[in-house]
Amino acid sequence: MxxxxxxxxxxxxxxxxxxxxxxxxxxxxxxxxATALCGICAWRSDRISPINHNNHHRIFWWAxxxxxxxxxxxxxxxxxxxxxxxxxxxxxxxxWYSKRKIIKIWFAMGIAAFSLILTTxxxxxxxxxLKNYGLAMLGIILLLTFIVIRAGAFHxxxxxxxxxxxxxxxxxxxxxxxxSTSALIDILRNKTNRL
Numbered sequence: 001m002x003x004x005x006x007x008x009x010x011x012x013x014x015x016x017x018x019x020x021x022x023x024x025x026x027x028x029x030x031x032x033x034a035t036a037l038c039g040i041c042a043w044r045s046d047r048i049s050p051i052n053h054n055n056h057h058r059i060f061w062w063a064x065x066x067x068x069x070x071x072x073x074x075x076x077x078x079x080x081x082x083x084x085x086x087x088x089x090x091x092x093x094x095x096w097y098s099k100r101k102i103i104k105i106w107f108a109m110g111i112a113a114f115s116l117i118l119t120t121x122x123x124x125x126x127x128x129x130l131k132n133y134g135l136a137m138l139g140i141i142l143l144l145t146f147i148v149i150r151a152g153a154f155h156x157x158x159x160x161x162x163x164x165x166x167x168x169x170x171x172x173x174x175x176x177x178x179x180s181t182s183a184l185i186d187i188l189r190n191k192t193n194r195l
């Protein structure tokens with residue numbers, strides 16, 4: 001928890017580096033790489049995808065570009081810690097802080113439900129061309145799972161290399177790699193189609 005000290009001082013959140021660990025910077029770098037790759041796919045959408053799927057293709061990659069960028073920013077600004085502090089203050093001021101565990105469970109369930117609905121909508125929207133987005137969709141599902149785990153403050157640990165590595169970090173890294181790989185495949189497919 002010491003890495004939170006850069007953003008939470010005396011119980012108050014302030015902008016700063018929220019995760020200055022090696023893993024934190026690695027994940028931020030992966031998010032930024034994914035942002036760039038998804039942005040390239042979106043920008044080149046006219047050449048990458050067949051003409052009848054261009055609009056879906058463009059929307060899909062631009063949405064992922066924005067989402068990856070927001071996740072990179074959040075990784076270092078640690079906005080979920082700010083949200084938790086605000087939640088605690090509101091709970092104390094309204095007298096339901098003693099019921100925080102129940103509220104936390106409902107909050108995590110709400111995020112899980114939203115993630116499930118979002119995933120279902122994505123799969124339904126892109127069902128006809130899912131083979132082109134399968135790896136990215138798997139990455140999105142894993143990333144949404146990561147968000148649900150973080151929202152529930154569930155932190156199972158794995159010990160490796162004499163350091164604590166949380167399962168959610170591994171899940172986050174794998175999901176970003178899947179999304180980046182899918183974008184890279186799309187970019188390479190575009191180059192092959194142009195030859």
